[in-house]
Amino acid sequence: MTEQAHNEYNAMDDDAFRVMVHEWIVENYPQELRFKPYRMHWDEIGDWYLTLSKKGWLTPAWPAEYGGMGLDANKLLIFMDVCESYGVGRTPDMGITMVGPLLIQHGSQEQKDHYLPRILAGEYIWCQGYSEPGAGSDLASLQTSAVRDGDDYVVNGHKIWTTLAMDANMIFLLVRTNKEGKKQEGITFLLAPLDTPGITVRPIINLGMHDEFAEVFFDDVRIPVANVVGGENKGWTIAKALLGHERIFIGSPKFAILAMARLKSLAKTVGLFDDPIFVERYTRLQLDIDDLFATYKRFVEVLKRGGTIGPEVSMLKIWNTETQQRLTELMMEAAGENGGIQDGIATDDGLVRPAGEVIGSRPSTIYGGSNEVQRNILAKAVLRLPG
Amino acid sequence: MEDISLQSRIDALTEEQVLIQDSAVAFIAQDEELKKTRASRFVQPGFDTEVWREMAELGWAGFLVPEAYDGIGLGFNELHTVLIQLGKGLVPAPFVATGVVAARALIDCDNESVKKEKLPALVVGGWKPALAWQEARGSLSVSAQQVTVSDGKINGVKLFVPDAGGADDFIVSAAGPNGTELYLVNREASGLSIDYEQRIDGGFYGTLNFQDVAIGERLAGADKAEVILARAIDEGCLAISAELLGVMTRALELTVDYLQQRVQFDKPIGSFQALQHKSVDLFIQSEISRSVVLQTAALFDGEPSDRERAVAASQVKARCADAALMITKASIQLHGGIGYTDEANIGLYLKKAMYLASWLGNATTHRKRYAELTL
Numbered sequence: 001m002t003e004q005a006h007n008e009y010n011a012m013d014d015d016a017f018r019v020m021v022h023e024w025i026v027e028n029y030p031q032e033l034r035f036k037p038y039r040m041h042w043d044e045i046g047d048w049y050l051t052l053s054k055k056g057w058l059t060p061a062w063p064a065e066y067g068g069m070g071l072d073a074n075k076l077l078i079f080m081d082v083c084e085s086y087g088v089g090r091t092p093d094m095g096i097t098m099v100g101p102l103l104i105q106h107g108s109q110e111q112k113d114h115y116l117p118r119i120l121a122g123e124y125i126w127c128q129g130y131s132e133p134g135a136g137s138d139l140a141s142l143q144t145s146a147v148r149d150g151d152d153y154v155v156n157g158h159k160i161w162t163t164l165a166m167d168a169n170m171i172f173l174l175v176r177t178n179k180e181g182k183k184q185e186g187i188t189f190l191l192a193p194l195d196t197p198g199i200t201v202r203p204i205i206n207l208g209m210h211d212e213f214a215e216v217f218f219d220d221v222r223i224p225v226a227n228v229v230g231g232e233n234k235g236w237t238i239a240k241a242l243l244g245h246e247r248i249f250i251g252s253p254k255f256a257i258l259a260m261a262r263l264k265s266l267a268k269t270v271g272l273f274d275d276p277i278f279v280e281r282y283t284r285l286q287l288d289i290d291d292l293f294a295t296y297k298r299f300v301e302v303l304k305r306g307g308t309i310g311p312e313v314s315m316l317k318i319w320n321t322e323t324q325q326r327l328t329e330l331m332m333e334a335a336g337e338n339g340g341i342q343d344g345i346a347t348d349d350g351l352v353r354p355a356g357e358v359i360g361s362r363p364s365t366i367y368g369g370s371n372e373v374q375r376n377i378l379a380k381a382v383l384r385l386p387g
Numbered sequence: 388m389e390d391i392s393l394q395s396r397i398d399a400l401t402e403e404q405v406l407i408q409d410s411a412v413a414f415i416a417q418d419e420e421l422k423k424t425r426a427s428r429f430v431q432p433g434f435d436t437e438v439w440r441e442m443a444e445l446g447w448a449g450f451l452v453p454e455a456y457d458g459i460g461l462g463f464n465e466l467h468t469v470l471i472q473l474g475k476g477l478v479p480a481p482f483v484a485t486g487v488v489a490a491r492a493l494i495d496c497d498n499e500s501v502k503k504e505k506l507p508a509l510v511v512g513g514w515k516p517a518l519a520w521q522e523a524r525g526s527l528s529v530s531a532q533q534v535t536v537s538d539g540k541i542n543g544v545k546l547f548v549p550d551a552g553g554a555d556d557f558i559v560s561a562a563g564p565n566g567t568e569l570y571l572v573n574r575e576a577s578g579l580s581i582d583y584e585q586r587i588d589g590g591f592y593g594t595l596n597f598q599d600v601a602i603g604e605r606l607a608g609a610d611k612a613e614v615i616l617a618r619a620i621d622e623g624c625l626a627i628s629a630e631l632l633g634v635m636t637r638a639l640e641l642t643v644d645y646l647q648q649r650v651q652f653d654k655p656i657g658s659f660q661a662l663q664h665k666s667v668d669l670f671i672q673s674e675i676s677r678s679v680v681l682q683t684a685a686l687f688d689g690e691p692s693d694r695e696r697a698v699a700a701s702q703v704k705a706r707c708a709d710a711a712l713m714i715t716k717a718s719i720q721l722h723g724g725i726g727y728t729d730e731a732n733i734g735l736y737l738k739k740a741m742y743l744a745s746w747l748g749n750a751t752t753h754r755k756r757y758a759e760l761t762l
Contacts, residue, residue, distance in 0.1 A: 279762070282758070283755075283758040297682070298678045298681065302397045307397070318671060376660070383391055383643050383670060385658065386647060386654075
């Protein structure tokens with residue numbers, strides 16, 4: 001458990017808290033893992049997960065009574081900001097950001113007692129079984145079936161885009177328990193160990209030539225009814241309700257700011273700041289990021305006041321991800337022929353890889369609800385345009 | 388008209404901001420059909436003097452003027468709420484040119500006797516100054532070069548003085564022996580002639596020709612004049628941006644309303660995804676603009692350095708100019724044929740955006756200055 005009484009974090013002066021977090025991270029986060037351009041596997045980042053766990057800093061957003069830091073919105077933002085600024089990589093964090101908060105809200109006492117300490121200890125590492133080949137943007141049309149047989153469900157189906165499934169030993173998934181009526185109302189939320197007989201994991205190589213996600217096949221897999229969270233056919237509601245405070249982080253301008261610094265090094269190296277056409281395009285991007293930052297801070301203020309953020313946060317996702325894509329595209333153009341080679345181009349501040357950046361920025365406009373779906377949401381929920 | 392901005396969803400206004408905004412909302416509601424806006428187009432002075440008087444009665448003319456000179460001495464955290472409404476209502480009055488740009492120049496100068504006489508008159512709407520600083524198209528340079536002062540006479544040409552036809556006096560920058568100086572020149576001064584350019588929005592720019600015009604009161608010497616001008620123009624950029632935010636916000640409201648009403652192929656056209664996504668992209672631009680306006684207003688009410696103010700002014704003007712043009716042009720497209728008629732009000736928003744986006748530096752000019760200041 002933590003070394004310090006939890007509420008003391010929130011009582012701390014902001015700057016003192018920032019310094020404390022920063023100093024500890026500098027001391028403990030491995031230098032060679034800073035600013036990794038891909039999602040790391042457990043063999044690289046697992047030790048960091050356990051280091052955070054020992055420190056009691058693995059779950060900054062969880063309430064203190066469940067072993068979290070219990071940070072308020074303001075301190076949580078500082079914590080995340082320090083991590084992003086130092087280039088701390090994401091751990092396989094589905095247990096931390098998804099399952100844990102969901103169990104805290106909707107789990108039974110037995111489920112909380114069993115799962116939460118094991119997430120905190122790094123004993124259970126989770127992956128998410130939501131999407132299917134036929135259910136992407138239209139997630140509610142998912143077909144993986146769970147048929148009741150005694151105290152078990154028998155699960156058959158095919159999940160895809162399961163991030164870091166090969167590192168996980170647990171999966172949480174949405175299954176169809178009712179084929180009648182409204183499709184959202186026949187979905188159940190289940191938990192299962194990945195070594196349950198009948199589950200097969202097959203890695204997928206992405207465009208970055210990295211096996212970041214996988215397919216998971218379910219072939220007559222028996223999952224106990226006791227592993228349902230929130231009740232049969234209630235899965236859609238609880239999975240949707242999870243979209244809380246952390247949605248703000250999809251709008252964080254940190255990645256764009258860092259990518260802009262790489263573009264600047266590149267442009268200096270190849271002498272593009274003498275070209276007024278390039279300077280105009282560069283400045284446009286710089287202002288797109290500055291203005292993103294202003295908008296992000298405006299949303300952050302809502303959280304600091306104790307408010308909640310609704311569907312309007314989709315605009316942050318759209319602007320952030322599309323700005324990053326435009327940025328990588330200018331990087332590639334600035335690099336000339338080097339835009340087409342893997343290793344990129346050497347600059348005074350290190351290697352810049354425009355090709356890798358262009359590829360690496362593709363999925364953010366697809367995952368978490370494609371930007372087209374985000375636009376549908378804004379059109380209906382904010383502009384109130386007819387369906 | 389339904390407010391679709393994120394203000395009510397995510398912004399926390401102070402009690403004072405709410406009061407001021409409410410009075411501005413009520414003010415523009417008096418001419419919701421834009422009859423006064425239309426009536427003042429294409430005829431001198433290009434705005435409605437009665438509307439200006441009513442605004443002064445509400446105290447707005449003295450918004451930035453310190454209380455010592457009978458003003459209310461507030462800042463942009465409050466004023467931006469008024470400016471947004473003036474943009475929404477296309478209010479035909481030279482508020483930014485008079486109440487912000489010219490007022491700020493006079494407030495910052497150190498000729499106490501002129502300030503004591505003129506600022507209270509400005510506050511009550513009895514006197515309208517205009518700032519004549521610009522000497523070249525597309526320039527943000529506050530260093531006077533072509534307009535000179537020597538032997539007590541001003542000579543040269545000043546460009547793009549908005550609503551000059553309604554101004555009582557001009558605050559004129561001129562190159563003296565030690566650099567730029569500021570003078571107050573009466574519009575009837577001998578040797579001063581004014582040519583007018585018809586603006587697209589129905590107002591006028593004045594071109595001021597000085598031929599041996601005797602100097603009036605000196606407002607600032609070479610030690611201060613350029614600093615005074617820079618601040619006045621940068622605050623003008625923020626004020627224009629807030630007004631542009633109002634222009635784009637109302638244009639989007641009108642357009643979304645139209646998309647909900649207009650039926651084709653047996654459905655409201657707003658149900659078509661192509662138009663929904665287009666509308667959302669416009670909405671995002673308007674809210675990003677709002678974020679930057681809010682941020683810049685807060686910055687200006689602190690104590691920014693001259694450089695910080697200039698960088699922020701260029702940031703906000705670049706965004707709001709581009710966003711307002713993008714939104715108002717797309718609004719014409721989304722209205723279809725009716726949008727191309729003078730009868731439909733949506734076109735008035737495009738024309739106002741075209742004027743405001745290009746006055747005191749368009750987006751490209753401001754990006755260029757931003758790059759010069761930051762790269």
